[in-house]
Amino acid sequence: MPDYKIAPSILSADFARLGEEVDNVLAAGADWVHFDVMDNHYVPNLTIGPMVCKALRNHGVEAPIDVHLMVDPVDDMIRMFADAGASYITFHPEASRHVDRSLQLIHSLGCKAGLVFNPASSLDAAKYVLDKLDMILLMSVNPGFGGQKFIPATLDKLKEARKLIDDSGLDIRLEIDGGVTRDNIREIAQAGADSFVAGSAIFNQDDYAEVINAMRAELAQV
Numbered sequence: 001m002p003d004y005k006i007a008p009s010i011l012s013a014d015f016a017r018l019g020e021e022v023d024n025v026l027a028a029g030a031d032w033v034h035f036d037v038m039d040n041h042y043v044p045n046l047t048i049g050p051m052v053c054k055a056l057r058n059h060g061v062e063a064p065i066d067v068h069l070m071v072d073p074v075d076d077m078i079r080m081f082a083d084a085g086a087s088y089i090t091f092h093p094e095a096s097r098h099v100d101r102s103l104q105l106i107h108s109l110g111c112k113a114g115l116v117f118n119p120a121s122s123l124d125a126a127k128y129v130l131d132k133l134d135m136i137l138l139m140s141v142n143p144g145f146g147g148q149k150f151i152p153a154t155l156d157k158l159k160e161a162r163k164l165i166d167d168s169g170l171d172i173r174l175e176i177d178g179g180v181t182r183d184n185i186r187e188i189a190q191a192g193a194d195s196f197v198a199g200s201a202i203f204n205q206d207d208y209a210e211v212i213n214a215m216r217a218e219l220a221q222v
């Protein structure tokens, strides 16, 4: 079985009790913390920045923090999030003038690097920088908000990305983000994803462990 990772998106957590929410979801079996950064410019919403990432580290969070930058431009935020304790930093290729350079910047700061593709974007921007990628993240909703429905065309795109990764022979994670639930996670894994961001499906339930266990049970059947 692939090394599946479940990454709850704290976008759907209760921000007034963020440290406790992250502790609870990790205790419930989550692998990573997915941290959505929105600038009200690249996307029509505004969320949290590096100070909050640093606060989670100071609070004692040791799990990988998977920072998804929905900001334009990206390089200053890359520096600030690396300093704040990010583990993965992913960005959208259209938000950097020099994608290769931004990927190198992430690595030079000791973090893992990834590119994020919106539902209508082709994977072309990944092709010539595969050796600099630790992750490809496919958006299965339009970025900006939690609680949207999974866009089914993403399943074919996942298969395309899986082939690209497998043909390269490189160790690149394939993450999916948007509308992931216990009901569709198996089909998404069958299409090639190995890392699963889920916000509302986890944080909108009372029992986080029950949802995460149900997702793992689905993954065990892939």
Ligand SMILES: O=C(CO)[C@@H](O)[C@H](O)COP(=O)(O)O
Binding pocket: 009, 011, 012, 034, 036, 068, 141, 142, 143, 144, 145, 146, 147, 148, 177, 178, 179, 180, 197, 198, 199, 200, 201
């Ligand atoms: O990046 C985003 C939205 O832009 C996501 O991480 C969402 O936060 C996922 O939320 P759900 O679709 O799982 O509720």
